[in-house]
Each structure stands twice: as structure tokens, then as C-alpha cells.
Amino acid sequence: MNIKDKIMDTLLKLVEVRGISGTEDENLTANKIYDIISEIDYFNNNEEKLQILQIEGDPLKRHFVSALFCSSKPSKNTIVLTGHLDVVDVEDYGHLKDLAFKPLELMKKIDELPLSEEALKDLKSGDWLFGRGTADMKFGLSLGIEILRELSKRDDFEGNLLFLAVPGEESNSEGMLGAIPHLLTLKKQYFLEYIGLFVTECCIPKEVGEEKKRIYLGTSGKVMPLFLFVGKETHVYESYTGLNPNLLASELNRLLELNPDFCDEDRGDITPPPICLKSTDLKELYSVQTPLMAASYYNILTLNLSVDDLMDKLEKLAYQAFDNAINIVEENIEKYNVISKSNNIREKIEPRVLNFGEVYEEVLKEKGEKFEEFIKEKIKLWREEKKDLQTIAINIMKETYLQYSDKAPCIIIGFAPPYYPNKHLSLSKKEDEILLKVIEDGVRFSKEELKTDIELDHYYMGLCDMSYTGVEDLNNLSNIVSNIIGINECYYMPVRELSQLNIPSVVLGGFGKDFHKHSERVNISYSFSLVPNILENIIYNLFKQYD
Structure with missing residues (x-):
């Protein structure tokens, strides 16, 4: 043969x-x-x-x-x-x-x-x-x-x-x-x-x-920016008083999905634009309360990555998404007030974007080693449940935020595994x-x-x-x-x-x-x-x- x-x-x-x-x-x-x-x-x-x-x-x-x-x-x-x-x-x-x-x-x-x-x-x-x-x-x-x-x-x-x-x-x-x-x-x-x-x-x-x-x-290399979107929960009857994290996620997706500004170029080659691999809210059971948190992560290919430059671009985009979401809500409330002959006044929310590493360090400073051990035990449990690395990363962000003292709505940015140089x-x-x-x-x-x-x-x-x-x-x-x-x-x-x-x-x-x-x-x-x-x-x- x-x-x-x-x-x-x-x-x-x-x-x-x-x-x-x-x-x-x-x-x-x-x-x-x-x-x-x-x-x-x-x-x-x-x-x-x-x-x-x-x-x-x-x-x-x-x-x-x-x-x-x-x-x-x-x-x-x-x-x-x-x-x-x-x-x-x-x-x-x-x-x-x-x-x-x-x-x-x-x-x-x-x-x-x-x-x-x-x-x-x-x-x-x-x-x-x-x-x-x-x-x-x-x-x-x-x-x-x-x-x-x-x-x-x-x-x-x-x-x-x-x-x-x-x-x-x-x-x-x-x-x-x-x-x-x-x-x-x-x-x-x-x-x-x-x-x-x-x-x-x-x-x-x-x-x-x-x-x-x-x-x-x-x-090419690959990095996966992971976003945790924290809104403000509310009863659906009073939908205009809250901030749905799904809106933050969808607006971020509108701005980042297939955005050629995030393509990398080297030696005449150019990477395909970013694409969302998963987007989900983190509400586990049905109720008429809006979700508190959502998460999404994106595939970004790299040829000459500077993590500082990428983080800067992602933060600016997240601020833009947050600002757009607030404007969408406020414009729609104004229209609703007209047709319902109401005068609903909405509590002002300021756009806020955070780096996960800084949030984690702040929580660690406040809670001490007990928090670190808590996260380690959680990771051990999630691995035993055979959750994928990306779900574990989302869960780590969620549990960290829940221990964070400042509960104002925000977008938190981190990186999920895997990373390909x-x-x-x-x-x-x-x-x-x-x-x-x-x-x-x-x-x-x-x-x-x-x-x-x-x-x-x-x-x-x-x-x-x-x-x-x-x-x-x-x-x-x-x-x-x-x-x-x-x-x-x-x-x-x-x-x-x-x-x-x-x-x-x-x-x-x-x-x-x-x-x-x-x-x-x-x-x-x-x-x-x-x-x-x-x-x-x-x-x-x-x-x-x-x-």
C-alpha cells in the first residue's frame, strides 16, 4: 500500500x-x-x-x-x-x-x-x-x-x-x-x-x-472580552423605574458585533471582525421582576495585541453603549408619558464602566481572605458540576459583584478563557x-x-x-x-x-x-x-x- x-x-x-x-x-x-x-x-x-x-x-x-x-x-x-x-x-x-x-x-x-x-x-x-x-x-x-x-x-x-x-x-x-x-x-x-x-x-x-x-x-491569536451588565431590577408594572441589563447587553452588541474598528492588521493580513459567542441574562427562575445582571463574551482575533489599547477601546465602547441605553429609556419614557398622559419621573442613572480586576481587588480589600477562599470553593464546585470555563468566569464576576459595596448599575469588563497568543x-x-x-x-x-x-x-x-x-x-x-x-x-x-x-x-x-x-x-x-x-x-x- x-x-x-x-x-x-x-x-x-x-x-x-x-x-x-x-x-x-x-x-x-x-x-x-x-x-x-x-x-x-x-x-x-x-x-x-x-x-x-x-x-x-x-x-x-x-x-x-x-x-x-x-x-x-x-x-x-x-x-x-x-x-x-x-x-x-x-x-x-x-x-x-x-x-x-x-x-x-x-x-x-x-x-x-x-x-x-x-x-x-x-x-x-x-x-x-x-x-x-x-x-x-x-x-x-x-x-x-x-x-x-x-x-x-x-x-x-x-x-x-x-x-x-x-x-x-x-x-x-x-x-x-x-x-x-x-x-x-x-x-x-x-x-x-x-x-x-x-x-x-x-x-x-x-x-x-x-x-x-x-x-x-x-x-492569529484570540482574546475574549467578557462583560457583566448590572442593571436596576423592578416589577414589570413599573418598567420605567428600572434599567434592564439586557438593554445594556444588546446596545453593546449593536456597537461591537462585526465592528471593523476591532480588526487587527499585520504584514498585509487582517483579522475578521469580533463576534458575540454568548449573551445571556443571569436570572435563574421566572418571575415578573426584571433581571439584575446579564453577561456576554466576544471572540476577538489578534495579530499585534496590546491589552492596554484593547481595554481602552472596550471601555470607551461600553460607556457609549451605556449612554445610548439611557437615552433609549428616557426617550421611550417621554413617549409613554405623552400617550398615557402621565408624568413619570425617572431616577437619574449615570453611565459607569469598571475593570473586573479593580473590582475584585476592592472586594478582597473589604472582605479579606474569607472572600478568596469562598471563590476557590465555588470554583471547585463549578468544576465538579462540569461547567465550562466561560460559565465559571461569568459566575466569578457575578459572585464578586454581589460582594461589592457599590451597587449602582454598571458594566464590568474582564477577559474570559481561553487566550491564544x-x-x-x-x-x-x-x-x-x-x-x-x-x-x-x-x-x-x-x-x-x-x-x-x-x-x-x-x-x-x-x-x-x-x-x-x-x-x-x-x-x-x-x-x-x-x-x-x-x-x-x-x-x-x-x-x-x-x-x-x-x-x-x-x-x-x-x-x-x-x-x-x-x-x-x-x-x-x-x-x-x-x-x-x-x-x-x-x-x-x-x-x-x-x-
């Missing part, structure tokens, strides 16, 4: 395993990967170099897989092939969701679901494999496994290959964060130097119909410069030998675990991390360990479309036939640079 067929065989085996993100089923995929790699001859003879390890402190007890091949010619130089093993849920497949993990059967029926003109054309071409996880990113894992199998068999280079499959990337990247200490352990145990890391995510089109193939020299190859670092040269040579090899054009792009905008392969600005990273709600209690960001890694990294994989949609698919001719040759060429050349 040639490597193309081997990758396809492995891909179908992996896709068949559900492994939905944020569930214990992710371990099913980890176990399957472990079993497949254990069949490779090298790992039969070196069992200690194939490991399945639990993420420390993970409430779901998820595991990652590590397989280290050391060539017969002793070397410290090591290349990492990595990807995530989890996939998003399959509710979008509707009545075909039972077939979402069976691509060959799914493709016989997928036209029963709504498909775009482009997706239908790709289906009819026979050059695309549809199914959940085919592109995002079990092709990348299958590529890494079969490259590992093939090169360990040849053993004709001087260097080491480390394959790393991690869970949780679709949620909070718990897998990659949990694997960072392991990378440092291996480095110390086997005297390794990490000279390159390849995240084998598929490249994705920038617009409908585009067929360009890409290698990414960096990845942006990262890019730096020409000021020798190792990064070497990898860039090898990548450029690989692009030429693809054009001249394989007759395939590949474009070098600066940033992968889909978010990936490349964010956790080193630190570009330690001070800025420390500043941002210190502002994340729940840091060190329920969310782990190994800043010190990341600063010890700094692995030159790129995103290099197949070609896929429609991630997280029922039309998710991976291109066959490029991904299975050409990419293995391109990646092999780059691996060999990178090792040669360190001979």
Missing part, C-alpha cells in the same frame, strides 16, 4: 471514532491513535517512546498521545508533527448525523442536505471526501502518523521525529497546554532540541471558490530563519517537481495550537494572562514553560473547506498525493540544515 492509501485508510479509521470536543469521548480517539501507532515496528521495539498521558487536572480526564522516533544516528535535532484529535458535534448533519463519521456512506446521501453550489460541484467531482473531522483535522493526524511510520522504517536521516496528538483544541486547547510540560520533559530526558514544529491543519480558502494552497508562517516566524531568530528558508525551498520543490503552486501566508486565521509553541513578547503575554478570570484556579497558561520552548513553527497540511459545517470536506488529489511529498522534502531538508 502506498502512502496515499495508507493515509486514507488511517483517516477513515480515525473519522469513525466520534471524539466530540468537550466530552470524555475524546479519549476514544486518543486510544485509537495509540493503537494504530503501536503497530509501527519501531514502537514495538521501543515501547517506552510511545505514551498516552492524562492532562493534569482535567475534569474530563482526557489524554494526549506522544510518539518519539529517534534515528539510529544519535542526534538532538527534533521535528514535531502535531494536531488535535477532537471534533465539533454533528447536530448540523440533521437526519444524517449517524453517517457524519462514515464518509463513504455519507457521500451517497449528503445531497439530501442543503449544499452550496460549490459544495455540490466538489461532491460531483469525486475529488473530495466529506464527513466530520475529515479536514478538521483528522487528515492532518493521519498524515503525521503515516509520515512517522514511513520515515521510521527508512531511518535514513540524522534526527528525531515527535508525533503529538492532543485533545480539546475545539474548546480551550487543554490538550496542547497540558502537553507543554511533557515537551520540556522529553527535551531534558533525551537531550532534544526542537528545530521545527508542523501543525498539520488543512489550509482553507479565503473566499468562496478559491482553490489556492497555503503554508502559514504564523497564527498570536505567533509568527521571526527573522531575528536564527532557528526561525532556517525554517523559513527550508519552507521556501519546499514551495519551489512543489512548483518545479510537482507542478503545484503553494502560497506562503503570514497568518492562519482559524486558530490553532501553534499559539502554544513559544512566546513572542513575554511581558505582554504575562500582562494579558494576569487579566484572565479564573487564571491558575481553573485555567492554566504555562507562561514560564512557554518561554523555555520557543519552537519555530508553521501550519502545513492538506486542503479543506467548510470546517464546522455539514459540508466539511478534504481535497483528495492535493492532500493525499502531493502534501506527503512536500512535507517529507521539508523534513529532510530541515534536518540537513543542522548536520
Whole structure:
């Protein structure tokens, strides 16, 4: 069986395993990967170099897989092939969701679901494999496994290959964060130097119909501003006397949703605008009292983030939203007074925007260690209840406000986990410069030998675990991390360990479309036939640079 067929065989085996993100089923995929790699001859003879390890402190007890091949010619130089093993849920497949993990059967029926003109054309071409996880990113894992199998068999280079499959990337990247200490352990145990890391995510089109193939020299970052809206509760009969936090939230959303002023730009790339991932009031039971609090958090991608600049912009926007909300209320009360022939007078409310860190410190000053212990116990309870990190962050803000002495309406701003640092190859670092040269040579090899054009792009905008392969600005990273709600209690960001890694990294994989949609698919001719040759060429050349 040639490597193309081997990758396809492995891909179908992996896709068949559900492994939905944020569930214990992710371990099913980890176990399957472990079993497949254990069949490779090298790992039969070196069992200690194939490991399945639990993420420390993970409430779901998820595991990652590590397989280290050391060539017969002793070397410290090591290349990492990595990807995530989890996939998003399959509710979008509707009545075909039972077939979402069976691509060959799914493709016989997928036209029963709504498909775009482009997706239908790709289906009819026979050059695309549809199914959940085919592109995002079990092709990348299958590529890494079969490259590992093939090169360990040849053993004709001087260097080491480390394959790393991690869970949780679709949620909070718990897998990659949990694997960072392991990378440092291996480095110390086997005297390794990490000279390159390849995240084998598929490249994705920038617009409908585009067929360009890409290698990414960096990845965008992500920060999630979290807003707690505190209003003034009232009986619905006297609605004009209160302030509904849902109005504050909706006005903030009107101003922030898809606002291009919050796009980040670098090296000619620009991030997509922010989008709200969740907005909810915090009223637990039905009553005719208006809610006291609401919360929302937003996805903001970054390329050159200054947390101080972002906070300043968010505060100004929050003040504007608050002021707009008050004006809406007052204008509507005036109209109501006219039609009802009333003279309702409203208590004046001033716009107020607070920083969560300052509120927390103020409460800590007032309540002392007892409050800190109270929050820790609450976090422990919420984790036992398997609440997600974002809900825990909202709950921390809520409980902190309830202990805050100044109960006037306000908007409190903090940051929810996860945080993804942006990262890019730096020409000021020798190792990064070497990898860039090898990548450029690989692009030429693809054009001249394989007759395939590949474009070098600066940033992968889909978010990936490349964010956790080193630190570009330690001070800025420390500043941002210190502002994340729940840091060190329920969310782990190994800043010190990341600063010890700094692995030159790129995103290099197949070609896929429609991630997280029922039309998710991976291109066959490029991904299975050409990419293995391109990646092999780059691996060999990178090792040669360190001979």
C-alpha cells in the first residue's frame, strides 16, 4: 500500500471514532491513535517512546498521545508533527448525523442536505471526501502518523521525529497546554532540541471558490472580552423605574458585533471582525421582576495585541453603549408619558464602566481572605458540576459583584478563557530563519517537481495550537494572562514553560473547506498525493540544515 492509501485508510479509521470536543469521548480517539501507532515496528521495539498521558487536572480526564522516533544516528535535532484529535458535534448533519463519521456512506446521501453550489460541484467531482473531522483535522493526524511510520522504517536521516496528538483544541486547547510540560520533559530526558514544529491543519480558502494552497508562517491569536451588565431590577408594572441589563447587553452588541474598528492588521493580513459567542441574562427562575445582571463574551482575533489599547477601546465602547441605553429609556419614557398622559419621573442613572480586576481587588480589600477562599470553593464546585470555563468566569464576576459595596448599575469588563497568543516566524531568530528558508525551498520543490503552486501566508486565521509553541513578547503575554478570570484556579497558561520552548513553527497540511459545517470536506488529489511529498522534502531538508 502506498502512502496515499495508507493515509486514507488511517483517516477513515480515525473519522469513525466520534471524539466530540468537550466530552470524555475524546479519549476514544486518543486510544485509537495509540493503537494504530503501536503497530509501527519501531514502537514495538521501543515501547517506552510511545505514551498516552492524562492532562493534569482535567475534569474530563482526557489524554494526549506522544510518539518519539529517534534515528539510529544519535542526534538532538527534533521535528514535531502535531494536531488535535477532537471534533465539533454533528447536530448540523440533521437526519444524517449517524453517517457524519462514515464518509463513504455519507457521500451517497449528503445531497439530501442543503449544499452550496460549490459544495455540490466538489461532491460531483469525486475529488473530495466529506464527513466530520475529515479536514478538521483528522487528515492532518493521519498524515503525521503515516509520515512517522514511513520515515521510521527508512531511518535514513540524522534526527528525531515527535508525533503529538492532543485533545480539546475545539474548546480551550487543554490538550496542547497540558502537553507543554511533557515537551520540556522529553527535551531534558533525551537531550532534544526542537528545530521545527508542523501543525498539520488543512489550509482553507479565503473566499468562496478559491482553490489556492497555503503554508502559514504564523497564527492569529484570540482574546475574549467578557462583560457583566448590572442593571436596576423592578416589577414589570413599573418598567420605567428600572434599567434592564439586557438593554445594556444588546446596545453593546449593536456597537461591537462585526465592528471593523476591532480588526487587527499585520504584514498585509487582517483579522475578521469580533463576534458575540454568548449573551445571556443571569436570572435563574421566572418571575415578573426584571433581571439584575446579564453577561456576554466576544471572540476577538489578534495579530499585534496590546491589552492596554484593547481595554481602552472596550471601555470607551461600553460607556457609549451605556449612554445610548439611557437615552433609549428616557426617550421611550417621554413617549409613554405623552400617550398615557402621565408624568413619570425617572431616577437619574449615570453611565459607569469598571475593570473586573479593580473590582475584585476592592472586594478582597473589604472582605479579606474569607472572600478568596469562598471563590476557590465555588470554583471547585463549578468544576465538579462540569461547567465550562466561560460559565465559571461569568459566575466569578457575578459572585464578586454581589460582594461589592457599590451597587449602582454598571458594566464590568474582564477577559474570559481561553487566550491564544498570536505567533509568527521571526527573522531575528536564527532557528526561525532556517525554517523559513527550508519552507521556501519546499514551495519551489512543489512548483518545479510537482507542478503545484503553494502560497506562503503570514497568518492562519482559524486558530490553532501553534499559539502554544513559544512566546513572542513575554511581558505582554504575562500582562494579558494576569487579566484572565479564573487564571491558575481553573485555567492554566504555562507562561514560564512557554518561554523555555520557543519552537519555530508553521501550519502545513492538506486542503479543506467548510470546517464546522455539514459540508466539511478534504481535497483528495492535493492532500493525499502531493502534501506527503512536500512535507517529507521539508523534513529532510530541515534536518540537513543542522548536520
